[in-house]
Amino acid sequence: MNKKYLHLLLLLIVMGASFAWFVPKYGLIYDGGLYAGIGYSLQDRGAYEFNALPGDVPPVYPVVLAFFIKIFGEKGIFLATPILSAVFIVAVYFLFARELDLDLAFLGALLVFFNQPIYFYTMQLVRDIPLMTFVTLAYLIYFEEKQTPRRDAAMGVFIALAFLTKYAAGVYLIPIFVHSAARRRNMKIPILSAVAVTVPWALWSQITFATPLVSHSSYLTAGMGDGVRLFFEKIYPLFVKWSYRPLLLLSIPGIILALKKDRLHPLAMLFFATLAIGVGWPEKDIRYILFAFVLVVYFALIFLKRFPKAVVILILLFVLFTQAKASYHLVDANTYQNLMFEDAGHWLRDNTPKDARVLAHSYRQIGYYSHRLTYQPPPDEQRLDSYIQYYNTTYAVVDTYEKYTPSYVYTALDRYKPLRVFQNRGNEVRIYDLSEPSKLxxxxxxxxxxxxxxxxxxxxxxxxxxxxxxxxxxxxxxxxxxxxxxxxxxxxxxxxxxxxxxxxxxxxxxxxxxxxxxxxxxxxxxxxxxxxxxxxxxxxxxxxxxxxxxxxxxxxxxxxxxxxxxxxxxxxxxxxxxxxxxxxxxxxxxxxxxxxxxxxxxxxxxxxxxxxxxxxxxxxxxxxxxxxxxxxxxxxxxxxxxxxxxxxxxxxxxxxxxxxxxxxxxxxxxxxxxxxxxxxxxxxxx
The missing domain is CATH 3.20.20.370 (Glycoside hydrolase/deacetylase)
Known part of the structure; x- marks a missing residue:
């Protein structure tokens, strides 16, 4: 068998085994509930909505989830990110293979897959893995030696898909446009195809929200540049730790070698652009710099390829073993999370009127599974009763999963009748009837x-x-x-x-x-x-x-x-x-x-x-x-x-x-x- 195909087969086997073992044990996380809810609305009634309101997030990920819901049913949402991450790792393999021996590219792709935060998020309903998938595909096409209209059009489509997955893709894609301008590469077709894909969304967004690029997190842009110190206190230490320090150190001479070869090396620029997002974005989360972990591996291999291959492979196998072991334990320790949202949502769907309204801090997850209108409780107890009356909520769901749930919620609702309690591994989800006082x-x-x-x-x-x-x-x-x-x-x-x-x-x-x-x-x-x-x-x-x-x-x-x-x-x-x-x-x-x-x-x-x-x-x-x-x-x-x-x-x-x-x-x-x-x-x- 051709070595390249053998590598691809092994990659798919390793990823498939990981997904088969872990994905069924995961539940719906907070943001995932929003995308899944819009996806269900699209699939069920062709409306881009959540909670009967127009969806205010870029459309690609909800559309992907709608496709998986249609094909595989309600649980199809949990297959979307793993399948896209498999595409991502395969694209990483081909990206690495441009500059590296195939065996090194294969081990590099495995190192990327088993990087702890990347491995963790391949199992979750988050947009960051799909974003990296489309960005990597765009770079992969950009690096093709022969430029053809078809390839340029495909690159433009992937640029648009990345942008419409998360607007932050615009920063990830800057190096392509800077490099192409410096090299006088014709980018008309990629730009036109990207615009053609993006315009329908921009028009719908303008008509619906009076802004061409609506985003539920746009309010954060006012704080751009805030929290730089927090990045270096909270995120940077994790980046150093999870990059695997020896690889991080080896990536530095790799970046220098790449810049000597090309002063505007797109991947070197991408590395610094990714870190810039982590530093500048007001919210601090390791998800925002996932691409930097990919590029640490890439540039470390760029440097290591100068040494005897057998020695390099032995080193990489050792690193791979330690990374895979650590990633397995990280993910295993976080399995069985949020599973009871499904139980609670299904109970509400089966036992409450279709027009019932639900108060729940994890309202996105409960909304997806229950198919009911859901609302967050207020941040303070004084406004709880007015919220219940204003939104006309007749049920409430309280869980111990959501770390931002106001503490008062755990006791304030005791005065209402509890209907069901779901318990699993120390966590609890309770459903209350807000129309009837509790009885003990x-x-x-x-x-x-x-x-x-x-x-x-x-x-x-x-x-x-x-x-x-x-x-x-x-x-x-x-x-x-x-x-x-x-x-x-x-x-x-x-x-x-x-x-x-x-x-x-x-x-x-x-x-x-x-x-x-x-x-x-x-x-x-x-x-x-x-x-x-x-x-x-x-x-x-x-x-x-x-x-x-x-x-x-x-x-x-x-x-x-x-x-x-x-x-x-x-x-x-x-x-x-x-x-x-x-x-x-x-x-x-x-x-x-x-x-x-x-x-x-x-x-x-x-x-x-x-x-x-x-x-x-x-x-x-x-x-x-x-x-x-x-x-x-x-x-x-x-x-x-x-x-x-x-x-x-x-x-x-x-x-x-x-x-x-x-x-x-x-x-x-x-x-x-x-x-x-x-x-x-x-x-x-x-």
């Missing part, structure tokens, strides 16, 4: 198992009365026998009294489970086995006696039960439920949602399961407790907390308890407190 169902439970807790029962009930909060006190039979008047008061003050066993015995019937407990709680096996019921029969007898002592104290048999330490959550032995049901309980709260995945109030035979959410040891972290409550509300499930009255001997614990209840009232529009049994009844009636 709280179930407060207290495990009365020790005489140390008796003095704090009445203060706890007093606090609960102050919040008009119902709750459940799970008492052991032993505590009911010792404190019948206290249980009578619980019952007559409107609180539910449930059973916590007779003597706090564990529903453990297997020695291996006692061994598990001994390991988990750092006790001896004999200690844990002694506290265990050991047999279902003994367990049944203990529960029956517990029920009798509670009946003697309150005048009614308990209907709710909780095992000590939520035992079955650890042992995974559900046989205890048959005993619980047999002795007369109808509600059980012996499980933890963390360890066993039960739907709340899921019936297990005649037993209604209401698992616990968190324990009293966790309410000290108020933000964590509120976050857990928010997650439960979003799932339409109650927030179940179990307390131990003896902990309230510390004044700080009572203070934390009150602070948590106050925070619920502040964060949620509608807070309902239920007992375990009362909640089970409400679910049954529902």
């Amino acid at each position: 169902t709280v179930i407060l439970t207290f495990d009365f198992e020790s005489p140390r807790g008796a003095p704090y029962i009445r203060p706890i009930m007093d606090v609960l009365d102050g919040y008009n909060a119902r709750a459940t006190f799970f008492s052991t039979g032993k505590m009911a026998k010792r404190n019948p008047e206290l249980l009578w008061e619980m019952d007559h003050r409107g609180f539910e009294v449930g059973s916590h066993g007779l003597n706090h015995e564990f529903p453990i019937f297997r020695k291996e489970d006692a061994e598990l407990f001994a390991e988990l709680f750092h006790k001896s096996f004999d200690y844990e086995w002694k506290r265990s019921a050991k047999t279902p029969e003994a367990y049944e007898a203990a529960l029956l006696e517990s029920r009798e002592w509670i009946y003697n104290a309150t005048g009614s048999y308990p209907r709710s039960y909780r095992s000590p330490i939520l035992t079955p959550s650890y042992t995974k032995d559900m046989s205890y439920l048959s005993v619980v049901g047999k002795v007369g309980f109808s509600v059980d709260s012996s499980l933890s949602e963390r360890y066993i995945d039960f739907d709340l109030a899921e019936a297990q035979g005649n037993i209604t399961i209401v698992p616990a959410t968190i324990s009293d040891s966790e309410i000290g972290d108020l933000e964590y407790a509120v976050a857990m409550a928010r997650a439960q509300a979003a799932r339409g499930k109650p927030f179940v907390i179990f307390f131990h009255p003896w902990r309230f001997r510390e004044a700080a614990h009572m203070k934390q308890f009150k602070a948590m209840l106050d925070e619920f009232e502040l964060r949620f529009e509608n807070v309902e407190y239920h007992s375990i049994g009362g909640y089970a009844d409400s679910k049954t009636r529902g």
Whole structure:
């Protein structure tokens, strides 16, 4: 096989493998949502619009995305940049091959592909890779020795495509026009063809926006030249690092050699023009100098080609290995980003009216996937309500991806009803119904198992009365026998009294489970086995006696039960439920949602399961407790907390308890407190 074709085949295999592995793991980033949204509008109804307004970005990238959407569907947008980047790398190979040995050109193209920022952005919906593709193709044609009308026309088309991808292409293309003017090269055909392609857009832009070259970032031009210091503090160190320092150093003599050969070497001018964009443009981002990384490789190879080829290839292979490894880890660390925008957008599309309006800071991504009108929230909370009314938004989407989301958004919308929560790898996307206040169902439970807790029962009930909060006190039979008047008061003050066993015995019937407990709680096996019921029969007898002592104290048999330490959550032995049901309980709260995945109030035979959410040891972290409550509300499930009255001997614990209840009232529009049994009844009636 011809060496050139072999190189191209290997390049395509390497790029194809990278794209096949990483592209499916990426989601839609902020700017990409705008281009994708316009692309969808073009494909769906032939309108160059986003959010029902004319698109204010150059047209090439949205048109490309519209093409991919039409061919491959909604996910086709993620193929556009990888395919264009493949064209870009192939064009780089041919550009390098003009001055270099084919093997060096091949390794150079691979070095460009595996440059960390370039490799990263080949997977993203950004215009910079398409821009570099069209610019490289224009230079490639410009360097052709034989000038023909067809080639000149093609060069003009690529110049126009680059310019209509991003107006910054004008700076990248200056070296072509400077060099051609100095060499008296005829550029009439390229200019005419570029103008012919650009004029329709300029006319549409003039008619629509009263300016021939509309751009949503044109406001930044007023700050040109600002932030020069920031470039050298933030971007330049990254440029040095990601250029791979030895290559950067070797590129300097390469540039000198190129300028000796041609004082107006177009690629040398392009290198400095690229850095000038990075220095001058007010926004500082490594994307704006990606072309400089390409040219560092090119000029380093221009210098290295003077040395023995075998030595150069060994050096390049080492550099390539380190670059590829670093790039892989960089991209792998950033995969699975923004994927839940698709889930949230599809949910909105499937569950809301077509004319619904959505408030979302990541409004571009949500707009693309939901096909709904989307609006950004205001920068400050004081204007939130007026924004909701002005834009008539009925839904809101809050995510933890967008780094510029105002911090108030994460809590201000808690007063509205949460509809869905999507979670993945530590990130979260929540959907709220802005037409309905949020509702939080709280179930407060207290495990009365020790005489140390008796003095704090009445203060706890007093606090609960102050919040008009119902709750459940799970008492052991032993505590009911010792404190019948206290249980009578619980019952007559409107609180539910449930059973916590007779003597706090564990529903453990297997020695291996006692061994598990001994390991988990750092006790001896004999200690844990002694506290265990050991047999279902003994367990049944203990529960029956517990029920009798509670009946003697309150005048009614308990209907709710909780095992000590939520035992079955650890042992995974559900046989205890048959005993619980047999002795007369109808509600059980012996499980933890963390360890066993039960739907709340899921019936297990005649037993209604209401698992616990968190324990009293966790309410000290108020933000964590509120976050857990928010997650439960979003799932339409109650927030179940179990307390131990003896902990309230510390004044700080009572203070934390009150602070948590106050925070619920502040964060949620509608807070309902239920007992375990009362909640089970409400679910049954529902």
